[in-house]
Amino acid sequence: MRATLRWAHSDLRTHRGEALFLVLATAGVVASLLLATALFGYATNPWQRTFTQARGAHVTLHTTAPADAAKLAGLDGVESVAGPYPTAAVTLAARGSRASAELRGTAEQPGTGRPLITSGRWLDPGAPDGVVLESSLARALLTTPGDTLTVPGTARTLTVVGVADSAEPRYRPGEQPGLVWALPSAVTDPDGQVTGLRLTDPADTGYAVQRAVTVLGAGAIGEVSTWQQARAEAQGDNRLLGQVLGLFGLGALVAAGFAVHGAISTRIRGHLRDISVLKAIGFTPGQVVRVFLLQHLGYALLGAVAAAALTEALGSGIPGRLGEAVGVWQGLPGHTLALFVVPVGAVLFIGATTGLAAWRAGRAPPVPVPRPAPPEAGGLTGVARRALGARVPP
Incomplete structure (x- = not known):
């Protein structure tokens, strides 16, 4: 384990630019997903937006x-x-x-x-x-x-x-x-x-109604409406729009994961010589996979945490409709859950794609295999020689 950490530290010092790029790429992906989540709630749930801004009655x-x-x-x-x-x-x-x-x-x-x-x-x-x-x-x-x-x-x-x-x-x-x-x-x-x-x-609407009936009397109350009923009526018209935007959000997550996977795969392919050296000095394929996986999971975790913190602290200050959407989203009931689930999901997805690239790195041979030389030209048939003698184009 000590050798793994020392190699990871040495690789970080040698390739700081690549590490910074991966951290920024992950931060950009997570921040984009969080902003998309805020816009999703803002666009597909206008009733919740109105309820939050108006401090509606339950x-x-x-x-x-x-x-x-x-x-x-x-x-x-x-x-x-x-x-x-x-x-x-x-x-x-x-x-x-x-x-x-x-x-x-x-x-x-x-x-x-x-x-x-x-x-x-x-x-x-x-x-x-x-x-x-x-x-x-x-x-x-x-x-x-x-x-x-x-x-x-x-x-x-x-x-x-x-x-x-x-x-x-x-x-x-x-x-x-x-x-x-x-x-x-x-x-x-x-x-x-x-x-x-x-x-x-907000969940105590039934108890509040019972207490109101006790205080005023059953004959004094004619009609009762709750915030759950108003939300159910208002959300019916936006359900299809929410499903469509959610589908596009999942597609964006998959596309972002493949983009990060491509960057990590390219980086690992560029380190095949280092991988061969590691195997030559005694690293097992499992250790090679583990060192790359832990290294890139650390980059992904750092970028995800930074993106979540910046979005939470500065998102509502973005000019225009996007900042307004983030401000409203921060007051919605599912805000805390989304702020945790989106970065964790992105890190796990990046970890899965990194694991595949690292597994391929673990299969690299201890000694780089030279590319086979192309076969030498020769062995022309008599017909070919006569055609070339007659100035027939090859």
Whole structure:
């Protein structure tokens, strides 16, 4: 073992450029895979991105108007509360389209379950008839900021001042009403109220609902929705896109592995003379395989750790959409697992390809075999000699 380490140390001092190249190549591969993972989560899971940025509520409770929903803030395991907000069921019409909606009164943009403005602006007390529409409802009504909505059966009109994304269940005609945020003064006849609970443990939604029923009473709670239900509904449309991008990601990993394998194989072929010397002084084929495998696994591990550390520390500072994707990915539930699995998987894959190249190195003979000399020309037939004498081209 001591001789193996001494030879590896000597080889490192002699070929520092090659070692640095392998470390940088591995770091580049792992960093690219981590950034691709971040973009994958950013592109295929917009609901999770919205939920993370908006600090969405894990449980949303619709209660009756007389219920004292403020008591929910004192429940065990509740980190923060959104509301309670007065609500009213309305029907909105615009450009010949109609949609059922939940008019929700809030004076300020909430900290928990915060709507993310995509166009326009938030509510302004100077415009009491202004409303902000959830993006799926805005698409269904074909409206943009500045448009006017009517309430059929009344003379009331509302002005769209903004469109926002929300982590709550999206508008589905005939099943789920759309969300409309308005000033409390615009909710003139509330028929209920809504409260969002953000939990310290997102998995305790069932326990939180049970505690809410105990505190408010079963008759006070009309509808309950959880973040798992909203995520399942939102992710259905992006499943195929996720599978396609995942397939391309696996292809990129395989291609990167073959690229590193080619670099290592070329390096080993360039060291055949050194391998022959090692065998001549007593190294066994197994020792030759082990020294190359451990050496290149060390390079791969160093590059993978460096790439993971740099991506975690500096990834969110990359300008543009890529930095934003990394910042959002760092707040997703599977971030820590991916940060560990991707470098480990890359190192194991590189180790497997290195093992194949090292096994070929172990089969090299102790003494280099000279290439056989090409056979000397001669033995022309009589026909060939006569053809050449007649100046026939060879």
